[in-house]
Amino acid sequence: MTARPNILVLMVDQLVGTLFPDGPADFLHTPNLKKLAARSTRFQNAYTGSPLCAPARASFMSGQLPRRTRVYDNAAEFSPDIPTYAHHLRRAGYQTSLAGKMHFVGPDQLHGFEERLTTDVYPADYGWTPDYGKPGERIDWWYHNMGSVTGAGVGEITNQLEYDDEVAYEAVRKVYDLGRRKDDRPFMLTVSFTHPHDPYVARRKYWDLYEDCDHLEPEVGAIDYEAQDGHSKRIFDANDFRNFDITKEDIRRARRAYFANVSYIDDKIGEILEALEGVGLSEDTVIVFLSDHGDMLGERGLWFKMSFYEGSSRVPLMVSAPGMEPGLVRTPASTVDIAATLADLAGVDMASVAPWTDGESLVPVAAGQARKMPVRMEYTAEASEAPLVSIREGRFKYNHCELDAPQLFDLEADPHELTNLADDPAHAETAAAFAAKVREYWDMAAYDAEIRESQARRHVVYEALRQGDYHPWDHQPMKDASERFMRNHMDLNILEASQRWPRGE
Known part of the structure; x- marks a missing residue:
């Protein structure tokens, strides 16, 4: 391993952390991720900074929660003056590249990356701005629905699929370029896919792998609308559930x-890791695998994200790095910790910016040290x-909204979050302590x-x-054809x- 290791960040979209109890669950056909898990520190209880794409990703890149980044939703600008891990690493001499989705909103589509190999899969403008001034309004053309x-x-x-095929192609090509480059700087390459985010449509060869799967029904079935908590009711309404008849076979x-x-x-990640090994960079590269947030997948009758329940907020997180022993870590962690962790490694x-960050390095946490601050979500x-807002600390999770009753869950005794302890006299002291932290x-x-x-400003603009x-x-990726393959200003x-890699005679 070089003094400053190369860094490969592999991000996926909407992958449920509960499917990664200690690496990928046994029933998942994921040979490449299972191989990566065996060499990684695996964070069993990792959470997103916010259970929605753009806010989660801005928090992951900056180490700041949405209130600091002001990326409140999928149409809020990520300010160019907020340092990301790409800025920190580039400032320290790293070559920085991004292939794939990061859902940057605003004119800055790089945020510290020297180059971006693909465009984004989602729009970069303010068109998806919600409106708190119109409570209950459903914007049909871009809100999720049960279709x-x-x-x-x-x-x-x-x-x-077209997008992620392109992301993988560009990432593999970039890895090969890094292997045969003349640039002697360490590199940081972030590769970010949009799957397994809905729509739930898959190629036949992968679909056939799960014909006899025993996990095609949720562990917790649908809960009647009137029995749902206030925020879950709003999610049902936003997803237009009344206009769809969801059958068992649909689920x-x-x-x-x-x-x-x-x-x-997993196949696409395997292509990237194979290229990395092929050019001799595997031993010199830190590899981080994570998702931006999860997916409820029908648990409680809920789908997609937007919730603090485990299916939506918990994510897989694995780090393969020197100084971090392979194994399972149960201490709560956050994607907001990644910027500090990469800087540490x-x-x-x-x-200089530490007082305004909300994450902390996971290197000491992986070594058994206690966290300095609880995991938080917005x-x-x-x-x-x-x-x-939500706080995850110890065995408990506490959710707060001014419109709803508070929620307190003991995740060790109640992993499916079926018993709200906020009003339980036996847990009054714990609930009060969490309320004070809020x-x-x-x-x-x-x-x-x-x-x-x-929101008001963005609607006008x-x-x-x-x-x-x-x-x-x-973002418009630049491809200069005059510098590709063989041209007449080059010596053949x-x-x-x-x-060529390895070099010929």
Whole structure:
């Protein structure tokens, strides 16, 4: 391992952490991830910073929760003055590249990366801005609906399969370029896929792997709407559940396609890891595997994310790195910890911004040291009408929203979160302690006001910018054909030798 290791970050979208009790569950056909798990520190209780794509990803990259990043939802700008792990590593001399999704909103589509090998799969503008001023409003053209469940099944090509095929191709090509490069800087390559995010449509060869799967039905079946908590009711409404008749077979097909797409992603990750090994970089590269958030997959009758329940908020997290012994870590962790962890592994100083970060390095946590701060989550996007916050510490999770009754769950005794202990006299002291921490960490009234101001501003700007000439912010990957393959300003002999790995005679 070099003094400053190379870094490969492998991110997937909407992968359930409960499917990774200690690496991938046995029933999943994921040989490449299982091989990676065997050499990794595996964080069993890892959580997202926010159970939605753009807020989760901004938090993961910056080490800051959404209230600090102001990426409140999937249409909130990620400010270019917020340092990400790409900025920290690039400042320290790393070459930084991104292939795939990161859901950056705003004119800055790089956020510290020197190059971005693909465009994003989702729009970069303010069009998906929710509106707290219109509680209960459902925006049909971009809100999730249950059609992803009723339409689940087999497809050889989809919008998202096309995207992830391209991400994998560009990532493998980049790994080969890194192996035969003349640049002697360490590299950080982030590869971010959009699967297994819905729609639940999978290629036949992966679908067939789960024909006899014993996990095609949720462990906790649908709970009647009136018996759901306040936020879950809002999620049901936002997902337009009344206009769909979800059958048992729909559920089985959706879950089967989801598992199939986990296997599809495993294949794509295998291609990248094979390329890394082929060019001799495996031993010199830290590898991080994680998801932005999870998917309820029909548990409690809920689908997709937007919730603090385990299916939505818990994510897989594995780190293969020197100084971090392979094995299982049960201490709660967060994707918000990744920026500090990568800086720690690379020997990069983040002290100048440390007072304004919400994560901490997982290197000492993996070695058995206690966390300095509890794991926290925030949610302020569609299906919410006021900010929701959560604290995961020890065996407990505590959820708070000014509109709803608090929730306290003992995750060791009640892993399916079926018994709310917030009003249980036997847990009054614990509930009070968590309520005090909510007041310590958040000014809920101020947070709510900040979100409403942001939404109002963005609605005005979006409507204005869509009038007249429109100049989109979507990233346009640059490909200079005059510098590819063989051109007449190149020496053929030098070219063929330099582009070969291992080098010829």
